[in-house]
Amino acid sequence: MKQQDYEVIENRLIAKNTYEMKLMGNTGEIKRPGQFINLEVKGFFLKRPFSICYRTREYICIVYKIAGGGTEAMSSMAVGEKLSVLCPLGNGYDMEDCCSLLLRKSSSLLIAGGGTGTAPLYGLAKEMLKKGIKPKVILGFGSKDEVFYEENFRDIASDVTVVTEDGSLGEKGLVTDIMSGDEYVFACGPTSMLKAVWEKSAGGQFGFESRMGCGFGACMGCSCKTTGGSKRICREGPILKREEILW
Amino acid sequence: MKQQDYEVIENRLIAKNTYEMKLMGNTGEIKRPGQFINLEVKGFFLKRPFSICYRTREYICIVYKIAGGGTEAMSSMAVGEKLSVLCPLGNGYDMEDCCSLLLRKSSSLLIAGGGTGTAPLYGLAKEMLKKGIKPKVILGFGSKDEVFYEENFRDIASDVTVVTEDGSLGEKGLVTDIMSGDEYVFACGPTSMLKAVWEKSAGGQFGFESRMGCGFGACMGCSCKTTGGSKRICREGPILKREEILW
Amino acid sequence: MVNTEVYISGLMLENPIIPASGTFGYGREFAELYDINILGSIALKGTTMKRRYGNEGPRIAECERGMLNSIGLQNPGVDAVTDEEIPALSEVFTKKVIANVCGFSIEEYALCAEKISRSDKVGIIEVNISCPNVSGGGMAFGTSPEAAGEVTKAVKAVSKKPVYMKLSPNVTDIAAIAKACEKAGADGLSLINTLAGMRVDIKKRKPVLTNKSGGLSGPAIFPIALKMVHDTAKAVNIPVMGIGGISRASEVLEMIMAGAHAVQIGTANLIDPWVCRKIIEELPALMERSGIDDLDGIRGAAWKKQ
Amino acid sequence: MVNTEVYISGLMLENPIIPASGTFGYGREFAELYDINILGSIALKGTTMKRRYGNEGPRIAECERGMLNSIGLQNPGVDAVTDEEIPALSEVFTKKVIANVCGFSIEEYALCAEKISRSDKVGIIEVNISCPNVSGGGMAFGTSPEAAGEVTKAVKAVSKKPVYMKLSPNVTDIAAIAKACEKAGADGLSLINTLAGMRVDIKKRKPVLTNKSGGLSGPAIFPIALKMVHDTAKAVNIPVMGIGGISRASEVLEMIMAGAHAVQIGTANLIDPWVCRKIIEELPALMERSGIDDLDGIRGAAWKKQ
Numbered sequence A, B: 001m002k003q004q005d006y007e008v009i010e011n012r013l014i015a016k017n018t019y020e021m022k023l024m025g026n027t028g029e030i031k032r033p034g035q036f037i038n039l040e041v042k043g044f045f046l047k048r049p050f051s052i053c054y055r056t057r058e059y060i061c062i063v064y065k066i067a068g069g070g071t072e073a074m075s076s077m078a079v080g081e082k083l084s085v086l087c088p089l090g091n092g093y094d095m096e097d098c099c100s101l102l103l104r105k106s107s108s109l110l111i112a113g114g115g116t117g118t119a120p121l122y123g124l125a126k127e128m129l130k131k132g133i134k135p136k137v138i139l140g141f142g143s144k145d146e147v148f149y150e151e152n153f154r155d156i157a158s159d160v161t162v163v164t165e166d167g168s169l170g171e172k173g174l175v176t177d178i179m180s181g182d183e184y185v186f187a188c189g190p191t192s193m194l195k196a197v198w199e200k201s202a203g204g205q206f207g208f209e210s211r212m213g214c215g216f217g218a219c220m221g222c223s224c225k226t227t228g229g230s231k232r233i234c235r236e237g238p239i240l241k242r243e244e245i246l247w
Numbered sequence C, D: 001m002v003n004t005e006v007y008i009s010g011l012m013l014e015n016p017i018i019p020a021s022g023t024f025g026y027g028r029e030f031a032e033l034y035d036i037n038i039l040g041s042i043a044l045k046g047t048t049m050k051r052r053y054g055n056e057g058p059r060i061a062e063c064e065r066g067m068l069n070s071i072g073l074q075n076p077g078v079d080a081v082t083d084e085e086i087p088a089l090s091e092v093f094t095k096k097v098i099a100n101v102c103g104f105s106i107e108e109y110a111l112c113a114e115k116i117s118r119s120d121k122v123g124i125i126e127v128n129i130s131c132p133n134v135s136g137g138g139m140a141f142g143t144s145p146e147a148a149g150e151v152t153k154a155v156k157a158v159s160k161k162p163v164y165m166k167l168s169p170n171v172t173d174i175a176a177i178a179k180a181c182e183k184a185g186a187d188g189l190s191l192i193n194t195l196a197g198m199r200v201d202i203k204k205r206k207p208v209l210t211n212k213s214g215g216l217s218g219p220a221i222f223p224i225a226l227k228m229v230h231d232t233a234k235a236v237n238i239p240v241m242g243i244g245g246i247s248r249a250s251e252v253l254e255m256i257m258a259g260a261h262a263v264q265i266g267t268a269n270l271i272d273p274w275v276c277r278k279i280i281e282e283l284p285a286l287m288e289r290s291g292i293d294d295l296d297g298i299r300g301a302a303w304k305k306q
């Protein structure tokens, strides 16, 4: 983890209330997809955590949705602005964990994203591609105007399904409606979706959110109970394995 | 009084720790030299009060010295930055008040500035010039490297004396050392200087400072006792007449 | 159309926004800036029997998102307030006002309240038993339930208007003091006043304020105020005015959900003289966006069983 | 060369900068970031007899220049702390630490303090009688002089190390509680802990924190902390650790001028993990610029007759 100034090199609306922001700066220490950054927004006390959507050698990409004052302020940040960022944070998705399962039955590997939870899964899909792994992808959104990155996913994955709750794009329904139930899932999204996916999956890794004081393990603000005792979402998470999770 | 955004169009070092800042924006409501503005510095709660040094139709000029965090932050403000400013505030110098005295004995009209207190007196001198009034000017500074606006004053006034406490420029000594004692004085500067000038003068108007909560008369933070009861430096001041002042 | 009206002790306020005592003078300075008739009401500067200059300066110190003041109740005295300030204010403000009184003895509280309550313009008497900036008065009466109850009784006995006790946050159990006031007959409560605080000038090696300490106000204290309003509103059956650190419409709603009937805006007026107007303009839109039809419907929502 | 050393109860600290309990874990996370041996000492996370998960989340809420926490003393229990955490810390931190203990009964305080005080690594026991986030424990003991005195006595009777009582700001008269602790044998005092506060989520119409209220910390509370340190240091003859809202070297000096022997930095560590190092680096230069040779020379300057 380092604290560094990143420069906004792009910040654009990509769906309803949803923005893609590219931050130029050191990306060398990022180890895994699913790690996150903690970003200082001027005028707000606590930093705001965002999943790394993907990274290149030059920049980090995040996708964020306006949720309150901090993200609202971010949406009007101009290119060239410098932001103080703690990066990288958290464990990220462990691509090795699924290997044994994968070897046995590669068809049942699934990426399941809900809303902005889709963002870190895009980086994950890219990394998988590099390793020659080809997961199925299901992306769920509320409605058509909230959908983002559909094309990006289609560019790198062969089997991409988009569902919307109101049926305004793709099939009407939830991510779980088209899961078979035997998948090993890399999931990220709202808690209710994670829980549904967890129930219907055979194994997997789930990306959680939690209100954070620090983002690097000092305050115990983000703790949650797991089968292995309490874990800090910011440090032993945000990605928890299926078998660790207690609802 | 209005609250408006002004744009920094110049911000440069003109003496030791002393800066001249030009702020583009509405100057139409400024009535008198000696009025002041209250300027918001991002990251600080209370606005910072500064005398208007002079104004043109397009901008206000202030001269400020680094005194703490707020002025420190101001010193690194870039051209183009927008600042929220309350303007104009306070009463300002009353150029009519001295007229009777002036008619009798015009030679004894004096402008006496100390340190950054010199700033509003420059605007005053300009206004006086317009009215054909030609005051004597004495400017006092700690030492040579703190002196500013000497040339500006010489350009518009015929009789300008600069004194420094350490003698590094002009005569060594205080403003009062070269006062005759019968002057009507327009003074601004540190309290100790104001008091000395007050004691040695026949009449005049004195510019005061006070810690301010609001700057426009609402909080009573800036009050001081005068012969006419308590007055708010921000509203009934910052310029007090000689006969009002209680030390 | 949402409804921003709130009813407190005989006054139907068009909206719950009231500038707080000591931060709005007697209204005059603000009447120059906007039509102050849009305000729910106005809480006047604290008034004592005799004219007071207050403490020696400096009496303001800057803090993070807040400020200290040690004004010490500068005011022209109750006679000047009733004979000059209130009539002058009446020319620009048509609604009833809240008169804020303070004293150095129980008798003075009563005398002052009685006098000022005779004014037709006054709708409520707010009794400041929480000023941290005067010795032997103010907060001394606000830190024990007994003393707070006694002042309440004395003022109630003579006041011709409903009496709100203004409570200090510098106590272990504000709800206990609130209950003592309620029991002694208070018609309502106003809270919080400022928190005792200090800054030291490290160059001079002494406190920034000549009075040494002062009262902390502004956005920094909002969470503390909100908690105290919550605890107090839960504990009593009389209206509570929520005060402390409010500078936005959303914070007004937080206060009302914590149980406040109306709110007072203090320090924010000093930082942005138009802030009350802004809040009054924003409130209906925010209520609409939040699905709130009227303020009575959300009062105490943070603790009431739904 | 200026001297930043301070002496407290048997410990000669290289500098007065100590990370505060609960904001520095058991040091491990920070040891990855910088050499934590530069610190004066470290106050460990609050420890109870048994392992605790703490309160349900959300347990963090944002405020203006501050935050609320309602962690509720999450910790692995005293045995894990003495057997695992302290030995692990010893590998990266060579100095003595301050162990912070909390309990739900006077017996638990004493048991926990006794156990942890046996560790050689522990230089001082800090007794948290001021946690606002647990019911039936913590703050309940810190709001009356009697209870505070009793805890002090019980811990003193068994502790093998000097005992500092950590005081709550949520009281009417902190100096009175400080004096009760001093009388009961406390070797020193730590203050302040967090101020009780709340935020309401206006969309959900309920408190942001599941625990409803939490403790306010961060820059917002600095003036309140400074005043309490000032009042307490004046009232007692034992060392005071100044805590609350410190995030800059200048604020360290304000605290020491208010009477603190050393200071603890809490929330600032969460916002800037390198803040203690920055302060330690800046302090000597600031002292030099301010004409301060050593900290003993300015302690209490804000109130001591010169």
Ligand SMILES: Cc1cc2nc3c(=O)[nH]c(=O)nc-3n(C[C@H](O)[C@H](O)[C@H](O)COP(=O)(O)OP(=O)(O)OC[C@H]3O[C@@H](n4cnc5c(N)ncnc54)[C@H](O)[C@@H]3O)c2cc1C
Residues within 6 Å of the ligand: A036, A046, A047, A048, A049, A050, A051, A052, A062, A063, A064, A065, A066, A067, A068, A069, A070, A071, A072, A116, A117, A119, A120, A208, A209, A210, A211, A212, A238, D061, D062
């Ligand atoms: C590990 C992690 C990864 C995340 N990744 C993304 C992402 O890729 N894209 C995205 O849009 N959002 C993401 N979030 C959620 C995002 O952090 C919040 O939406 C954001 O902090 C809201 O800030 P605000 O000021 O707009 O909202 P406010 O509600 O005003 O924020 C107030 C406080 O609550 C916290 N907070 C509010 N909502 C959340 C939340 N859902 N989770 C955690 N803290 C919250 C804020 O950080 C802040 O401290 C992530 C959260 C976590 C914990």
Ligand SMILES: Cc1cc2nc3c(=O)[nH]c(=O)nc-3n(C[C@H](O)[C@H](O)[C@H](O)COP(=O)(O)OP(=O)(O)OC[C@H]3O[C@@H](n4cnc5c(N)ncnc54)[C@H](O)[C@@H]3O)c2cc1C
Residues within 6 Å of the ligand: B036, B046, B047, B048, B049, B050, B051, B052, B062, B063, B064, B065, B066, B067, B068, B069, B070, B071, B072, B116, B119, B120, B208, B209, B210, B211, B212, B238, C061, C062
């Ligand atoms: C009517 C008036 C006119 C002024 N005109 C000028 C001017 O033309 N040029 C100039 O350099 N300075 C002027 N000053 C002083 C100037 O306001 C302060 O130097 C400045 O506010 C310091 O801010 P800071 O953040 O750097 O210092 P800090 O000490 O960090 O400020 C902390 C707080 O104290 C207040 N404060 C500190 N020093 C003073 C002071 N001397 N007077 C009033 N408030 C103070 C600040 O406004 C702030 O609220 C004037 C003051 C007043 C009242």
Ligand SMILES: Cc1cc2nc3c(=O)[nH]c(=O)nc-3n(C[C@H](O)[C@H](O)[C@H](O)COP(=O)(O)O)c2cc1C
Residues within 6 Å of the ligand: B213, B219, B220, B221, C020, C021, C022, C023, C045, C046, C047, C069, C071, C073, C100, C128, C131, C166, C192, C193, C194, C216, C217, C218, C219, C221, C243, C244, C245, C246, C264, C265, C266, C267, C268
């Ligand atoms: C400059 C100033 C003067 C004040 N004077 C009074 C007063 O005379 N009487 C009173 O009851 N409260 C007084 N207060 C307290 C406020 O009315 C209010 O209770 C407090 O400031 C908290 O609210 P805020 O954070 O919105 O300012 C004063 C506050 C300030 C800042």
Ligand SMILES: Cc1cc2nc3c(=O)[nH]c(=O)nc-3n(C[C@H](O)[C@H](O)[C@H](O)COP(=O)(O)O)c2cc1C
Residues within 6 Å of the ligand: A213, A219, A220, A221, D020, D021, D022, D023, D045, D046, D047, D069, D071, D073, D100, D128, D131, D166, D192, D193, D194, D216, D217, D218, D219, D221, D243, D244, D245, D246, D264, D265, D266, D267, D268
């Ligand atoms: C997340 C968090 C956890 C804390 N945990 C403890 C604790 O376990 N024991 C304790 O005595 N104080 C605890 N505190 C209080 C701090 O040690 C400190 O007294 C308080 O936060 C004020 O200082 P600050 O403003 O510098 O944070 C905690 C504070 C925070 C923010």
Ligand code: FES
Residues within 6 Å of the ligand: A211, A212, A213, A214, A215, A216, A217, A218, A219, A220, A221, A222, A223, A232, A233, A234, A235
């Ligand atoms: S956010 Fe502080 S420990 Fe996770």
Ligand code: FES
Residues within 6 Å of the ligand: B211, B212, B213, B214, B215, B216, B217, B218, B219, B220, B221, B222, B223, B232, B233, B234, B235
């Ligand atoms: S600064 Fe508020 S009245 Fe003058």
